[in-house]
Amino acid sequence: xxxxxxxxxxxxxxxxxxxxxxxxxxxxxxxxxxxxxxxxxxxxxxxxxxxxxxxxxxxxxxxxxxxxxxxxxxxxxxxxxxxxxxxxxxxxxxxxxxxxxxxxxxxxxxxxxxxxxxxxxxxxxxxxxxxxxxxxxxxxxxxxxxxxxxxxxxxxxxxxxxxxxxxxxxxxxxxxxxxxxxxxxxxxxxxxxxxxxxxxxxxxxxxxxxxxxxxxxxxxxxxxxxxxxxxxxxxxxxxxxxxxxxxxxxxxxxxxxxxxxxxxxxxxxxxxxxxxxxxxxxxxxxxxxxxxxxxxxxxxxxxxxxxxxxxxxxxxxxxxxxxxxx
Amino acid sequence: xxxxxxxxxxxxxxxxxxxxxxxxxxxxxxxxxxxxxxxxxxxxxxxxxxxxxxxxxxxxxxxxxxxxxxxxxxxxxxxxxxxxxxxxxxxxxxxxxxxxxxxxxxxxxxx
Amino acid sequence: xxxxxxxxxxxxxxxxxxxxxxxxxxxxxxxxxxxxxxxxxxxxxxxxxxxxxxxxxxxxxxxxxxxxxxxxxxxxxxxxxxxxxxxx
Numbered sequence: 001x002x003x004x005x006x007x008x009x010x011x012x013x014x015x016x017x018x019x020x021x022x023x024x025x026x027x028x029x030x031x032x033x034x035x036x037x038x039x040x041x042x043x044x045x046x047x048x049x050x051x052x053x054x055x056x057x058x059x060x061x062x063x064x065x066x067x068x069x070x071x072x073x074x075x076x077x078x079x080x081x082x083x084x085x086x087x088x089x090x091x092x093x094x095x096x097x098x099x100x101x102x103x104x105x106x107x108x109x110x111x112x113x114x115x116x117x118x119x120x121x122x123x124x125x126x127x128x129x130x131x132x133x134x135x136x137x138x139x140x141x142x143x144x145x146x147x148x149x150x151x152x153x154x155x156x157x158x159x160x161x162x163x164x165x166x167x168x169x170x171x172x173x174x175x176x177x178x179x180x181x182x183x184x185x186x187x188x189x190x191x192x193x194x195x196x197x198x199x200x201x202x203x204x205x206x207x208x209x210x211x212x213x214x215x216x217x218x219x220x221x222x223x224x225x226x227x228x229x230x231x232x233x234x235x236x237x238x239x240x241x242x243x244x245x246x247x248x249x250x251x252x253x254x255x256x257x258x259x260x261x262x263x264x265x266x267x268x269x270x271x272x273x274x275x276x277x278x279x280x281x282x283x284x285x286x287x288x289x290x291x292x293x294x295x296x297x298x299x300x301x302x303x304x305x306x307x308x309x310x311x312x313x314x315x316x317x318x319x320x321x322x323x324x325x326x
Numbered sequence: 327x328x329x330x331x332x333x334x335x336x337x338x339x340x341x342x343x344x345x346x347x348x349x350x351x352x353x354x355x356x357x358x359x360x361x362x363x364x365x366x367x368x369x370x371x372x373x374x375x376x377x378x379x380x381x382x383x384x385x386x387x388x389x390x391x392x393x394x395x396x397x398x399x400x401x402x403x404x405x406x407x408x409x410x411x412x413x414x415x416x417x418x419x420x421x422x423x424x425x426x427x428x429x430x431x432x433x434x435x436x437x
Numbered sequence: 438x439x440x441x442x443x444x445x446x447x448x449x450x451x452x453x454x455x456x457x458x459x460x461x462x463x464x465x466x467x468x469x470x471x472x473x474x475x476x477x478x479x480x481x482x483x484x485x486x487x488x489x490x491x492x493x494x495x496x497x498x499x500x501x502x503x504x505x506x507x508x509x510x511x512x513x514x515x516x517x518x519x520x521x522x523x524x525x
Contacts, residue, residue: 001443002491008450012457019461027466027518031473034510035460038480038503045484045496053499062506069517187413190512193406200399201505208498215495225502228509235509235516320517335441338486342448345479349455352475358467365471369478376445376482383438383489392497396481396504403508404478411474414515415467 006046013039024079030068037061050216051139054208058224063309066231070316074323134287135213135294143218144294148277152262155301159259162252162308169315171248172322187236194236201229209302213291219298223305231313239317248314251307258304262297269293330382337379345372357423358415366408373400442490449483470514477507 016036023029037060044053108115125142133141143151205226212218234242265277272281279293280286348368355361377397384390453476460472481504488496 005446005450005487008454012454015461016457025466028469031469031514032460035457035473035476038477041499041503042480042484045487045499048491048493050493050495050499054502057499057502057506062509065510066513069513073517187410187515189406190410193402194512196402197399197505197508200395204395204501204505216498221502225505228506232509232512235512331438331441335438338441338445341482342445342452345449345452345482346455348475349452349459352456352459352472358465358471361468362471365475369475373478373482377485379445380485380489384494389494389497392494392501393485396485396497396500399501399504399508400478400481403504404474407474407508407511408471410515411467411470411511414518415465418467418518420465420467 002046006043009039009043009046013043025077026072026079027069027077029079030065030072033068034061034065037064051137051143051218051221054216054221055224058221058228062228063224063231063313066235066313067316070313070320073320074316132287133290133294135291137212137214137216139216140212140218140294140298141290144297145279145290148266148279148293148297151297151301152266152277155259155262155304158308159255159304162255162311165312165315166252169319171311171314172318191236194232198229198233201232202226205229209298210295212298213294219301220305223302223307224309226302226306227309227313230310234313234317239314239321243314246310248311251311251314255304255307255311258300258302258307261300261303265293265296265300334379334382337375337382341372341374341376341379344368344375348372358420359412359422362408362412362415366405369404369408370401373397373404439490442486446483446486446490449479449486453479453483466518470511473514474507474511477503477510481507 013036016032016039020029020032020036023032037056041053041056041061044050044056112118125138125146129135129138129141129146133145135141205222208217208225209219209222212222230242230246233245265279265282267276269278269281270276272278274281277293277297279290282289282292345368348365351364351368352361355364374397377393381390381393384393456472456476456479458472460469460476463469463472481500484496484500484503488494488500
């Protein structure tokens with residue numbers, strides 16, 4: 001049964017990808033990319049990778065769609081006619097594809113319990129993490145505790161993405177007050193509904209942030225969802241009002257403080273005489289220490305991701321509004 | 327299969343029926359505004375029926391609250407999205423199938 | 438009950454496929470947006486049903502994210518549609 005659902009979803013995924021290739025209207029392409037992300041998140045759900053599906057749905061379908069639409073508003077809607085020869089790309093693609101298919105022949109059979117991946121690290125996490133970390137959601141234990149270094153690295157990568165976007169685009173603020181009112185002035189219903197939904201969205205983001213120890217979710221997803229709430233506000237009421245609520249400068253401090261909070265936990269555990277990011281020493285009981293550590297670093301991740309996503313949106317949207325007002 | 331299960335499967339069946347009829351309406355109605363009408367009405371009723379069917383399968387825990395949250399959220403946002411879309415389409419010059427294109431422009435087709 | 442859930446899931450998949458077809462072959466760009474929106478709302482219901490089919494009600498969290506992101510995406514599409522302007 002589930003295999004059939006899997007196959008149908010994969011078929012829809014492939015068809016969407018094919019349709020994207022043959023469309024010239026980039027606006028439609030962006031929307032189909034949103035569907036593509038949703039479909040791949042569905043495939044992850046059916047494969048029982050709930051945390052990955054969460055991230056894909058929030059980041060891939062949500063934030064990237066908004067950013068791609070912002071880019072389209074700056075660059076234009078139709079694809080340029082391709083004048084290059086198509087032979088070389090076809091050659092490269094078919095050689096790469098053949099190499100990849102040849103590579104899969106050596107892979108162990110799908111879902112076999114004797115595969116190397118099920119023999120080496122996974123049993124250790126599954127058997128020992130309830131004793132060592134004690135969280136019901138093992139993905140969070142692995143992500144935040146066993147692989148704390150990797151997650152710190154990812155957070156720094158997200159942070160440096162914000163630095164890169166700010167260095168390239170910057171956030172332009174219109175200083176004078178007589179700039180045209182932006183946002184949907186005529187969409188009265190949308191404004192009222194946005195006012196009702198934004199608190200619900202922020203509430204849900206907080207739930208995802210602090211429930212990540214027990215179910216799917218965590219700092220990354222919560223940060224993106226909270227950012228989506230403020231992006232909704234900015235889209236409906238205009239960027240100027242959104243910047244009055246959370247200013248770009250404040251967001252920069254937030255982004256930096258999240259990374260500092262994360263690294264600070266590591267330094268604190270070093271001062272207690274342990275290794276970097278050794279949560280066992282944060283409290284007298286090692287398991288309680290693990291809980292504190294994971295809670296704090298997830299908060300750091302959430303703050304950084306929220307600030308970075310919103311900063312990138314500000315950067316894109318301020319360019320769009322500026323170029324369209326003139 | 328007890329009484330609740332039967333009611334819940336009836337609700338699920340009715341929900342899928344309305345969802346399907348909405349999808350058919352998306353193809354068969356003559357102009358954009360009637361298509362929005364078909365899609366948005368069936369969206370709401372299908373959400374209500376199917377989530378009600380699932381609610382009967384829960385035992386008043388966190389999942390009940392989440393299902394109700396989904397229902398409320400869909401009932402608020404889905405008609406709003408349809409309304410905003412129809413408004414933009416009217417603004418962008420789409421016409422009803424009973425109207426004729428005038429000098430100011432307006433069309434039933436683009437692209 | 439499992440068969441009922443499975444049948445409902447398949448039926449919603451069919452509706453999703455129809456909405457997808459509409460998004461692929463829409464006569465106007467607004468029809469495309471409508472198809473995408475319908476795909477999104479049906480996906481929310483699909484995830485809810487499949488959570489019960491697989492006995493994993495924590496899938497409901499993802500259904501909520503879908504509903505939310507679908508709405509934000511719709512608003513973003515309409516907002517930027519002002520700038521990129523219809524073709525005529």
